[in-house]
Amino acid sequence: MTKREFWRRFGAHLDPILLLAISLLMLTSLVVLYSAGDGSWHRVFSQLGNIVVAFALMWAVANMPLHYLMRAAVPLYLLGMLLLLGVALFGEISHGARRWLNLGVATIQPSELMKIGVPLMMAWYFDKYEATLTMKTYAIAALLLLLPVGLIAKQPDLGTAILIAASGFYVLFLAGLSWRVIGGMVIAGAASAPFLWGMLHDYQKHRIMMLLDPTKDALGKGYHTIQGMIAVGSGGLFGKGYLNGTQTHLNFLPESHTDFIFAVYSEEFGLFGNLLLLSMYLFVILRGFVITANASTYFTRLMAGSVTLTFFTYAFVNMGMVSGILPVVGVPLPLVSYGGTSMLTLLLGFGILMSVHTHQKLVKT
Incomplete structure (x- = not known):
């Protein structure tokens, strides 16, 4: 050869x-x-x-052909969410954090799966509704992002939560989220800083x-x-x-x-x-x-x-x-x-x- x-x-x-x-x-x-x-x-x-x-x-x-990636988006996201809920309920505590899930045959960290699962799911969602993008579409996409980020931040694993939040935000941005809305999100984030500080x-x-x-x-x-x-x-x-x-x-x-x-x-x-x-x-x-x-x-x-x-x-x-x-x-x-x-x-x-x-x-x- x-x-x-x-x-x-x-x-x-x-x-x-x-x-x-x-x-x-x-x-x-x-x-x-x-x-x-x-x-x-x-x-x-x-x-x-x-x-x-x-x-x-x-x-x-x-x-892997691209349509296989699209087919994997929803199952991968749902599996990741299920595993994150498993961590919250039954996860192992190490060094003051509950990040790992013992499956018997192996111990895994489900948050790592969501680094790909979240943007893949959001990209699939926007592709499905490409012709009819509205503020409701962006709001639902933001919810798809906030659910896993909230569960990961609660473990607590701030580093992974930041990376997943960033990956999801990039999908929102590339999908055409207006600068006016982004500016409003920044202002809202700054205004809620005292509340967020108390949650840390x-x-x-x-x-x-x-x-x-x-x-x-x-x-x-x-x-x-x-x-x-x-x-x-x-x-x-x-x-x-x-x-x-x-x-x-x-x-x-x-x-x-x-x-x-x-x-x-x-x-x-x-x-x-x-x-x-x-x-x-x-x-x-x-x-x-x-x-x-x-x-x-x-x-x-x-x-x-x-x-x-x-x-x-x-x-x-x-x-x-x-x-x-x-x-x-x-x-x-x-x-x-x-x-x-x-x-x-x-x-x-x-x-x-x-x-x-x-x-x-x-x-x-």
Whole structure:
């Protein structure tokens, strides 16, 4: 079998441009994890296993015809809601949060399923009522979004709730929600801030207060923010060199292989390394926008746009919280932080993007 025949058989529905960009980010993950683990190969090989499994899922979804994705929207959303209700009633409590559901054969975190389930359901809903969009349509779509976000925020899992809320909002925006309504939502959100503040847990309030002045509790609630800013700032222009980050290797930096891996990277590769990393993220996002612009149907355009903008939100929130401009909410750096669940969710989204790109070309021809 020649290379051309192999690609035609197994890679026909993989977008080579997007595949190259995300592969570079995953390679960066393996390199930085080796340093974050003090030269240990354990997490590197574990992450490599996560990548292989996630890549297989991406390939399967990329080869899935688009009408199968539409058929999966309602069952996936209903299953996710059922599992979230199961978490609320019977979920396991760990570290003060009820996020996991024991199914006997496995323990799962249903909120991860809704990162794809919510925008998929909303895109299906808007596609169904494309010809008759009214404010009632947008209101029902907003309710489809608020129900799972409310259940997830109550667990509490603020980071995941923010990501799902963002993915759903992007569908609303791309579906044509007027700027006047968006402005009204912003004003209403600002007006309800005191009420929302009272609903937050104490640790969530502390995180927001520490954003304003982390030095008030430098060894407690503000520790993560301070150490992240020190690591990012101490990298300078060119960094301290690979495996030479003092904040990381002297164990000052918390969660160095997950939420704060950007601080590890920044300390060792500096400003120019960060510019290179940002360029890779920007390339993925721009490619996603190109696929969105060329999508052949209303459903695929909404779904592709939501996946792309949610990926941007992942990166922006993580870099913002590590740099001290956003509260610490437990959002990983996409495709770089250690973790199988996040990798699976992200590559599932990229599989959808690739399916939108390749199958829409088949439709046009």
